[in-house]
Amino acid sequence: xxxxxxxxxxxxxxxxxxxxxxxxxxxxxxxxxxxxxxxxxxxxxxxxxxxxxxxxxxxxxxxxxxxxxxxxxxxxxxxxxxxxxxxxxxxxxxxxxxxxxxxxxxxxxxxxxxxxxxxxxxxxxxxxxxxxxxxxxxxxxxxxxxxxxxxxxxxxxxxxxxxxxxxxxxxxxxxxxxxxxxxxxxxxxxxxxxxxxxxx
Amino acid sequence: xxxxxxxxxxxxxxxxxxxxxxxxxxxxxxxxxxxxxxxxxxxxxxxxxxxxxxxxxxxxxxxxxxxxxxxxxxxxxxxxxxxxxxxxxxxxxxxxxxxxxxxxxxxxxxxxxxxxxxxxxxxxxxxxxxxxxxxxxxxxxxxxxxxxxxxx
Numbered sequence: 001x002x003x004x005x006x007x008x009x010x011x012x013x014x015x016x017x018x019x020x021x022x023x024x025x026x027x028x029x030x031x032x033x034x035x036x037x038x039x040x041x042x043x044x045x046x047x048x049x050x051x052x053x054x055x056x057x058x059x060x061x062x063x064x065x066x067x068x069x070x071x072x073x074x075x076x077x078x079x080x081x082x083x084x085x086x087x088x089x090x091x092x093x094x095x096x097x098x099x100x101x102x103x104x105x106x107x108x109x110x111x112x113x114x115x116x117x118x119x120x121x122x123x124x125x126x127x128x129x130x131x132x133x134x135x136x137x138x139x140x141x142x143x144x145x146x147x148x149x150x151x152x153x154x155x156x157x158x159x160x161x162x163x164x165x166x167x168x169x170x171x172x173x174x175x176x177x178x179x180x181x182x183x184x185x186x187x188x189x190x191x192x193x194x195x196x197x198x199x200x
Numbered sequence: 201x202x203x204x205x206x207x208x209x210x211x212x213x214x215x216x217x218x219x220x221x222x223x224x225x226x227x228x229x230x231x232x233x234x235x236x237x238x239x240x241x242x243x244x245x246x247x248x249x250x251x252x253x254x255x256x257x258x259x260x261x262x263x264x265x266x267x268x269x270x271x272x273x274x275x276x277x278x279x280x281x282x283x284x285x286x287x288x289x290x291x292x293x294x295x296x297x298x299x300x301x302x303x304x305x306x307x308x309x310x311x312x313x314x315x316x317x318x319x320x321x322x323x324x325x326x327x328x329x330x331x332x333x334x335x336x337x338x339x340x341x342x343x344x345x346x347x348x349x350x351x352x
Contacts (some may be wrong), residue, residue, distance in 0.1 A: 024207045162325035165305070172335070179258040183250065186330040190260050191319055193336060 013039060015044040162187035225279040227296050227304050227327070229351040232272055232289045235337070236344035239266035246274055251330065251348065259332070265343060277306075277351070289313050289337070289345055296351075302327055304351045312338065327352050 009032070015021045016029040033039045119126055161178045172193040179186045234248060242265040244252050255261040270288035277283055277296035285292040290312045298305035305324040310333055312318050318335055322334075325331050334346035 146221070159326060160303075162323050162329065162331060165322040165324060166320070167322070168317075168320040170320075171312075174319070177259055179254050181253045181258070183253050184329060185326065186251075186254055186258075186332060187325060188260060188332040188334065189220075189319065189321060189323075191333070191335040 009039075010042065013042050014046060017043060017050060080172075159185060161185060219266070224299060225296075227277045227299050227351040228274070229277055229294070229304075229349055230272075230274050231294075232346075232348040233285075233289070233293075234346050234348065235268050235270060236261060236264035236334075236346060237266045237268075237340075238264050238342065239321040240311060242266065243268075245269040254330075258293055260344070282307075285347075287347065290318070292347055294349070297322065298324075299327075299351075306331075306349075308333065308349075310335075316339070 012021065012025065012029050013033075016026060016033075019145055021029060164176070167174060167189070169191045172191050175190045175192070177188045177190065179188060232247060234245065242256070244255060244267045247269045248255060248267050255267050261267075271286070273285060273287075275283055276292075277294065279296045280298070282293050282295040285294060289311065293307075293309045293310070295307040296304065297307055303324055303326055307320070308319070308321050308323065309317065310319040312335075319333050321333065323331055328350065330348050330350045332346050332348045335342050337343045337345045
């Protein structure tokens with residue numbers, strides 16, 4: 001009955017298939033494969049198994065979404081941070097729970113480090129929020145009533161003449177006139193008393 | 201996508217704040233009571249200089265050439281709070297009904313020297329624009345009596 005364990009020679013065949021032998025040893029194995037049909041069959045079989053395994057691993061890798069890789073890298077970074085940090089002191093359970101958001105870093109990590117770490121993780125959100133807030137602040141500064149920048153904004157908005165929601169002139173009739181020149185617009189309500197024979 | 205939604209939420213919230221900031225509950229208003237007469241030489245009171253072009257060339261002012269300020273007032277109107285204006289001829293009351301960044305909505309009453317109501321109006325006009333109400337003077341039908349106001 002043949003020994004199921006790989007012999008020293010079988011091990012060499014495996015190393016040959018995996019390209020792990022040095023040049024001299026590899027040459028020797030190739031000579032043996034040329035002479036020994038059994039060794040040739042073993043090498044072919046090992047080659048097929050390696051190819052199958054490699055193909056399977058490549059397919060499995062393709063199936064992992066890119067963000068999973070991001071997560072893996074973050075985990076690695078986290079482990080590196082933990083390894084670099086001094087051993088954490090005992091943290092009460094309730095404190096640990098309350099700091100769950102910050103638990104990526106050791107409990108005694110400095111506040112600045114925690115903040116920068118959080119900013120690093122939320123960089124995209126923070127930049128977007130800052131840009132939005134800046135734009136809105138600029139609009140607010142320019143558009144505020146009575147501010148120095150009010151005029152350009154109001155000029156940009158289409159001018160609407162005065163409108164009258166209600167007008168009552170008990171003692172006469174009225175006429176409305178809109179006046180406009182380079183100094184701006186104006187509206188005039190002229191009331192002609194009833195006892196006036198001739199109006200304007 | 202989440203980032204876009206967050207930015208949109210911030211923008212909407214900020215614009216809401218902006219809207220409330222400009223939708224103030226007060227307005228700074230200037231009031232000018234003036235007479236318009238026909239004289240030998242044109243004359244415009246220095247306080248009316250900002251309105252000089254309108255007074256010189258536009259109806260109904262072009263009917264006169266002499267303009268004299270009777271009363272000049274600056275008031276900050278608070279929303280829904282009536283302000284009485286002591287005029288040289290008659291009285292006026294004004295109330296800020298609504299305002300936005302660009303417009304004011306006022307209630308104005310104007311009573312003649314005899315106490316009779318001349319006008320009761322609710323105009324809505326652009327901030328920075330002048331709004332005039334005028335009538336002929338009781339004793340000189342050819343002369344004009346105006347109240348001009350402008351709010352910011």
